[in-house]
Amino acid sequence: MGKVAKPLTIVVFPPLDEWPEIQKLQKQGHTILSFKPIPGGFRTLGADCVEDAISLMVEADIILGPRCWYLTELHRKHLTQAIKQARLRKYGTITKKRKKGDKDEKVQQQTSGGEENVDNTDSSFDPGC
DSSP states (O other): OOOOSSOOEEEEOTTGGGSHHHHHHHHTTOEEEEOOOOTTOGGGSOHHHHHHHHHHHHHOSEEEOTTSTTOOGGGGGGHHHHHHHHHHHHHSEEEOOOOTTOSSOEEEEEOTTSOEEEEEOOOOOOTTO
């Protein structure tokens, strides 16, 4: 399995860190930060620990958890779309699936005015992740 050209940082809370889709993303080169359950919850942590956790989450491109946006088994199909949107926000580009006969994948670039331009550029993003 190839590595992605534009890796993302994804914060994952249990039990989502055990999903095969998340493990596949890590093998593709994305940084997966997994938080284990804290006895007593975040309220029992010191201020320094909470600040460190918040700093990590602020830098994350995607945050996934069982109570974050109510991500459940039924929402797994939205994981690919979340990755596309995070890549668009972070890098300004997302790839579209190739049509039969096309040699290059088409990349949408978002400009500051919200316009989208199509450019034939090769990218290693696997939309089926």
